[in-house]
Amino acid sequence: MLLDAFHALLDIWVLIAALSGVAVGIVIGAIPGLGPTLAIALLIPVTFTMPPIPSLILLLGVYQGAIFGGSISAILLNVPGTPSSAATALDGHAMARQGRAGEALRVALYASVFGNIFSCLVLIVLAQPLASLALDFGPAQMTALMAFALIIIVLFSGGSILDAALMTLVGVAAGIVGLDPIEGLPRFTFGSFAAEDGLALIPVLIGLFAMSEVFLQVFAGRRTTPPAADVGPLSGDGTSNRPVGWLTLWKMRVTLIVSSTIGTFIGILPGIGSTVPAFVSYNLARSRSSHQARFGQGEPEGVAAPEAANNAVTGGALVPMLSLGIPGDAVTAVILGAFMLQGLTPGPFLFQQHGVEVYAIFEALILLSIPCVLFGLAMFRGAVHIIRIRPRHLFPVIAILAIFGAFSVNNSLFDVAVMLGAGVIGFVLRRAGFPLPPLLIGLILGPPLEQSLRQALLTSAGSADIFFRSPIAMGLFAVTLLCALGVMFKRYRQTHRRDQA
Amino acid sequence: MPALRSRWLYLFSALLMVLSFSVWSSDYPTRPITLVVPYGAGGTTDISARQLARLAEPLLGQPVVIENRPGGGGVNAMRTVSRAAPDGYTLIATTSSPSFVAPALRDTGYDPIRDFTPILNYSGPWHGVLVGADSPYHSLEELLDAARSGSRLTYATAGALSGARLAFTQLGRQTGAKLQHVPFDGASGATAALLGHHVDIALVPAYRDLVNNGQLGLLAVLDDQPDPDFPRVPTLEQSGHDIQFPSIVALMVPHGVSAERAETLRSAFREAASSPEFAAVMKKLNQPVRLLPGDEVEAVIRKNLAAYHQLAETLKR
Numbered sequence: 001m002l003l004d005a006f007h008a009l010l011d012i013w014v015l016i017a018a019l020s021g022v023a024v025g026i027v028i029g030a031i032p033g034l035g036p037t038l039a040i041a042l043l044i045p046v047t048f049t050m051p052p053i054p055s056l057i058l059l060l061g062v063y064q065g066a067i068f069g070g071s072i073s074a075i076l077l078n079v080p081g082t083p084s085s086a087a088t089a090l091d092g093h094a095m096a097r098q099g100r101a102g103e104a105l106r107v108a109l110y111a112s113v114f115g116n117i118f119s120c121l122v123l124i125v126l127a128q129p130l131a132s133l134a135l136d137f138g139p140a141q142m143t144a145l146m147a148f149a150l151i152i153i154v155l156f157s158g159g160s161i162l163d164a165a166l167m168t169l170v171g172v173a174a175g176i177v178g179l180d181p182i183e184g185l186p187r188f189t190f191g192s193f194a195a196e197d198g199l200a201l202i203p204v205l206i207g208l209f210a211m212s213e214v215f216l217q218v219f220a221g222r223r224t225t226p227p228a229a230d231v232g233p234l235s236g237d238g239t240s241n242r243p244v245g246w247l248t249l250w251k252m253r254v255t256l257i258v259s260s261t262i263g264t265f266i267g268i269l270p271g272i273g274s275t276v277p278a279f280v281s282y283n284l285a286r287s288r289s290s291h292q293a294r295f296g297q298g299e300p301e302g303v304a305a306p307e308a309a310n311n312a313v314t315g316g317a318l319v320p321m322l323s324l325g326i327p328g329d330a331v332t333a334v335i336l337g338a339f340m341l342q343g344l345t346p347g348p349f350l351f352q353q354h355g356v357e358v359y360a361i362f363e364a365l366i367l368l369s370i371p372c373v374l375f376g377l378a379m380f381r382g383a384v385h386i387i388r389i390r391p392r393h394l395f396p397v398i399a400i401l402a403i404f405g406a407f408s409v410n411n412s413l414f415d416v417a418v419m420l421g422a423g424v425i426g427f428v429l430r431r432a433g434f435p436l437p438p439l440l441i442g443l444i445l446g447p448p449l450e451q452s453l454r455q456a457l458l459t460s461a462g463s464a465d466i467f468f469r470s471p472i473a474m475g476l477f478a479v480t481l482l483c484a485l486g487v488m489f490k491r492y493r494q495t496h497r498r499d500q501a
Numbered sequence: 502m503p504a505l506r507s508r509w510l511y512l513f514s515a516l517l518m519v520l521s522f523s524v525w526s527s528d529y530p531t532r533p534i535t536l537v538v539p540y541g542a543g544g545t546t547d548i549s550a551r552q553l554a555r556l557a558e559p560l561l562g563q564p565v566v567i568e569n570r571p572g573g574g575g576v577n578a579m580r581t582v583s584r585a586a587p588d589g590y591t592l593i594a595t596t597s598s599p600s601f602v603a604p605a606l607r608d609t610g611y612d613p614i615r616d617f618t619p620i621l622n623y624s625g626p627w628h629g630v631l632v633g634a635d636s637p638y639h640s641l642e643e644l645l646d647a648a649r650s651g652s653r654l655t656y657a658t659a660g661a662l663s664g665a666r667l668a669f670t671q672l673g674r675q676t677g678a679k680l681q682h683v684p685f686d687g688a689s690g691a692t693a694a695l696l697g698h699h700v701d702i703a704l705v706p707a708y709r710d711l712v713n714n715g716q717l718g719l720l721a722v723l724d725d726q727p728d729p730d731f732p733r734v735p736t737l738e739q740s741g742h743d744i745q746f747p748s749i750v751a752l753m754v755p756h757g758v759s760a761e762r763a764e765t766l767r768s769a770f771r772e773a774a775s776s777p778e779f780a781a782v783m784k785k786l787n788q789p790v791r792l793l794p795g796d797e798v799e800a801v802i803r804k805n806l807a808a809y810h811q812l813a814e815t816l817k818r
Contacts, residue, residue: 037541037542037543038542040543041541041542041543041547041569042542044542044543044548044551045551045555134693135693135696135697136697137697138694138697138698138699139683139694139699140699179573179661179662180661181661181684181686182661182684183661184606184607184660184661184662184684185607186607193573193576193577193580193609193610194577196572196573196576196577197572197573197577270689270690270693320693324693324696325689325710326689326690326692326693327689330541330543333541333543333544333689334541334542334543334544335543337543337544337545337547337548337786338543340785340786340787341548341782341785341786342785343785345710345785345787347710347711347714349710349714410570410571410572410577411568411570412572448686451686455683455684455685458655458681458682458683459655459681459683459699459700461653461681
């Protein structure tokens with residue numbers, strides 16, 4: 001089967017589809033607000049007349065390219081191109097400002113490729129058995145998982161736990177705005193129809209991370225404006241840009257494997273997306289690192305962890321989509337439509353009826369890494385120079401991109417207002433020294449946490465028994481508790497030692 | 502000089518008037534038509550609308566541009582289109598939920614009857630009453646009997662404001678069965694919850710392969726007509742309950758579009774929707790082609806809007 005599938009790939013159209021898909025994906029992903037969902041939806045009509053394998057490789061190439069592309073603008077501009085690359089910006093942009101943009105981009109690229117290959121291998125070996133795992137996650141198990149993710153973000157956020165908890169709660173509270181997920185009644189919409197959809201993720205993200213940066217610069221005054229950063233020698237033989245080779249990857253092997261595993265398995269579960277695994281693995285990488293203080297200041301592992309995780313989601317998200325016909329997020333829902341149009345109806349029969357096509361697509365997903373690396377390396381040569389643009393010339397562009405990106409999500413001016421509001425709030429919070437990622441995670445996980453908790457209690461007629469009867473939920477709660485105790489013990493020892501000294 | 506200029510001005514404006522009259526009297530359509538899809542790009546409603554638009558373009562002689570306006574379960578797009586100019590250049594491909602479910606339950610900012618003129622219904626997936634393969638219930642009556650005699654059964658739907666929920670709430674009220682609603686984010690989430698044994702029943706479309714594969718059992722359909730793929734499975738009405746949730750996917754224009762223009766659109770889209778090419782795409786998407794003229798769609802909406810409105814009033818009490 002695997003060999004037959006490989007033969008099916010030896011076709012010039014497959015090559016053309018792969019190359020153009022990845023190229024389109026990287027460019028679209030790098031532009032804030034234009035995510036893979038939009039790009040794939042627009043390309044679906046183009047693929048109508050193409051045979052199944054090339055058309056799906058084109059679309060999956062876009063998906064893969066876009067997730068990596070998002071990290072380019074995150075690193076160079078501190079504007080995440082896609083929500084999942086917000087975590088990459090933390091250390092990636094810090095590295096870029098030190099003149100290590102080339103190194104940061106390369107680490108991101110190689111980590112992306114690693115995460116992608118890892119998750120595709122998992123997909124090939126385990127797609128069918130893992131699908132039933134996804135079904136075991138009902139409302140009660142999802143509640144435990146969401147609670148676990150939220151608490152992990154708070155515990156391992158690095159700075160003050162209280163600050164992170166506060167920001168998470170602000171995010172969860174912001175997620176309450178909109179229609180109640182169970183009764184469908186409007187909450188905190190103040191009679192505005194536009195607010196019924198709640199605060200959309202992408203405008204909030206762009207506002208918090210990109211627009212707030214613009215406001216910071218506006219209020220920083222002229223003298224304190226940072227000078228344009230240096231690109232540093234591209235070849236990597238200079239002082240600032242360290243070469244990125246096999247040795248670098250080998251040193252990060254644990255981070256890469258842990259992050260890819262997190263990405264793959266969270267990707268399998270519906271409704272979480274790729275932003276949360278990126279932040280979770282960033283925080284875990286920092287908590288494991290021997291030089292935690294360097295995280296946030298330009299640590300290559302801080303770039304590798306989220307990039308490996310968010311690319312690993314690609315393979316994970318395809319597991320329930322292909323074997324059950326259940327898409328985990330918006331992108332896979334669009335890809336599901338494309339599979340159906342090609343006559344490959346995802347579901348239990350897919351592997352029996354179209355095994356060759358499906359395995360050809362899996363193999364292509366791995367091979368897509370080659371054009372990804374080639375295009376990536378070629379683009380970096382030009383792209384790194386963006387960092388040399390003086391901030392006062394760059395920030396108007398960022399402001400325009402932010403407004404455009406927020407508007408283009410739903411063609412809604414309300415979203416632009418949300419983006420600007422989030423920008424002001426982000427500016428105030430950053431000035432006050434609060435961490436922003438927990439706020440974003442709270443906003444992403446709050447609504448599904450509320451929904452699954454209420455669903456669980458509806459099914460159990462209001463009894464908390466439903467959590468105790470589920471081994472998965474209890475296991476997750478136990479791990480959460482252990483993590484909390486571990487962090488508390490560590491902090492206690494630190495303060496204790498300081499007292500003795 | 503000023504006189505000369507004003508004479509030129511007169512001449513120019515007269516010319517403009519003639520031109521604009523000629524535009525007025527010339528055949529509709531003369532510019533691209535916008536077809537609003539109330540959901541995100543890439544879903545079944547979007548893909549089928551894009552295909553329909555592509556097939557209607559040569560018949561209308563103008564491009565049909567798809568505009569996705571997701572959000573609010575389709576309500577946002579309906580509100581926008583209800584306020585668009587009634588010139589026949591803005592259409593919406595809408596579904597049951599924003600046309601007669603959401604407006605019955607809450608203020609949506611538009612009236613589906615007064616603000617819209619239906620043109621044509623072209624699809625509408627059947628919603629089934631599904632149970633797990635190992636479920637002890639093999640018919641709707643067995644299920645209702647169990648729910649009447651103490652068992653509390655949970656049913657998953659695609660969302661808080663779904664018509665399926667209203668139909669089952671009504672069923673519970675009429676039969677005294679204890680049925681607990683558990684809304685999910687979309688039909689696929691509800692199907693997954695049933696497959697994973699987290700709920701007892703799911704009211705979802707797109708069940709054909711899962712039922713044929715023996716993973717789920719189909720007890721009834723919520724529509725007013727049986728599903729042609731499962732002709733022996735009864736509707737709720739055939740099972741003796743005066744309840745229906747008809748599923749529509751219809752083209753509508755804002756109210757006030759002239760009868761000629763509406764007819765131009767109707768004939769073009771009817772021809773496109775009855776083409777074998779459209780049927781082939783819909784078959785691949787696992788969606789039916791159901792053609793209904795505009796006035797019949799309006800009757801369906803009117804009837805169900807009234808029924809659901811009444812139900813919503815009793816729910817509030």
